[in-house]
Amino acid sequence: MTVWIFRLARWSALLGGLVLVGITLMSVASISGRALIAFGLGPVPGDFELVEAGTAVAVFLFLPWTYLRAGHATVDLLYTHLPAALQRGIAVACDLAMLALWSVLTWRLWEGMEEKRQYLETTFILQMPVWWAYAVCLAGALIGCLAYLTQSLIRLGLARYPQGWPLATAGGALR
Numbered sequence: 001m002t003v004w005i006f007r008l009a010r011w012s013a014l015l016g017g018l019v020l021v022g023i024t025l026m027s028v029a030s031i032s033g034r035a036l037i038a039f040g041l042g043p044v045p046g047d048f049e050l051v052e053a054g055t056a057v058a059v060f061l062f063l064p065w066t067y068l069r070a071g072h073a074t075v076d077l078l079y080t081h082l083p084a085a086l087q088r089g090i091a092v093a094c095d096l097a098m099l100a101l102w103s104v105l106t107w108r109l110w111e112g113m114e115e116k117r118q119y120l121e122t123t124f125i126l127q128m129p130v131w132w133a134y135a136v137c138l139a140g141a142l143i144g145c146l147a148y149l150t151q152s153l154i155r156l157g158l159a160r161y162p163q164g165w166p167l168a169t170a171g172g173a174l175r
Contacts, residue, residue: 060140
């Protein structure tokens with residue numbers, strides 16, 4: 001099970017990277033078009049709407065992999081001086097708290113998506129349904145829930161990291 005979730009999180013991050021590359025290319029085209037208005041070019045219509053939706057999508061797609069790779073910023077001024085058992089307890093408590101938080105976030109994202117879909121809300125310029133971006137973000141949030149659940153199970157000793165996973169960087173694995 002963990003292998004599948006780790007792979008899903010990785011592919012999610014790669015997809016998020018492609019979204020970010022797309023946003024970047026579109027931004028370059030839009031800025032270049034603005035600079036070349038005298039030559040008949042112009043900005044990409046709705047560029048800020050696409051950047052807004054694309055950035056949200058990329059973030060939600062990146063977060064599960066970032067979490068599994070222990071890529072989040074940490075402040076461990078006192079933590080590293082605590083006994084190993086207390087470090088483990090804090091890590092488990094934090095993982096469970098983040099699982100709960102991420103579950104609530106996913107639920108509220110679902111509710112928001114349903115509301116946007118029900119009221120047929122669209123973006124101002126492109127008239128793109130807003131719920132589309134919510135739906136893709138929701139997919140990333142669900143993968144995030146699986147990542148937090150998996151990491152929590154690993155910390156509790158109920159699951160294992162995938163074969164060959166570098167334990168030194170495995171979600172802040174303890175020594």
